[in-house]
Amino acid sequence: MIIEKLTKKGDNVLIKFDDETELLLDLNSVLDKGYRRNDELSEDEIENLKKLSNKTLVKNSAFNYLSRRIHSRGELYQKLKKKNFESEIINETLNELEEKKFLDDEFFANRYAEEKLFRKKWGIEKVRSNLFLKGIKRKTIDEVLSAYSGDKVILENAIFLITKKKKFYSNKNYTEQQMKQKLFSFLRSRGFEYELISKALNVVLEK
Structure with missing residues (x-):
């Protein structure tokens, strides 16, 4: 296959071949190889370029997601997998991003x-x-x-939440025990720990 055209696209280069195949490659990879128009590439070289192109596409997609917000490795893997990229290439790319601290x-x-x-x-x-x-x-x-275990702000948040919820329940004619159960269940649904819930309930129900 013969290279017909090379077009720079940001940090990448789009290579078009004489059979209309197009491969998007990292600019540095193209510069390292020294590819030019009318170069003829062997089948092995084309296969290697296809792998590099897939990696470039994975990396571009990863950076696109990371530009919106930080992601965990697991989140990013799942999103890239949904785009039907190969697991091996995804993991290679994520390893590289971790090494360069783009992913932590x-x-x-x-x-x-x-x-x-x-x-x-x-x-x-x-x-x-x-x-x-x-x-x-x-x-x-x-x-x-x-690092957050025992943080006073978390207890204050729990107190704030059930104080507000208690006012909402105030016209429900609940008994004291029913009120306590309702508030307890509410805080559990938000992921508060048993000991902290007990402290918050003691503060709020004594008011």
């Missing part, structure tokens, strides 16, 4: 925990289960969330 599960877990615990007022257990679903390793989750 510990950083992601910390940012995610801060947002959900303090802005969304989730409990630690809900954050834990969601991080696990996003593919974060248990060890990383435990290390990240251990």
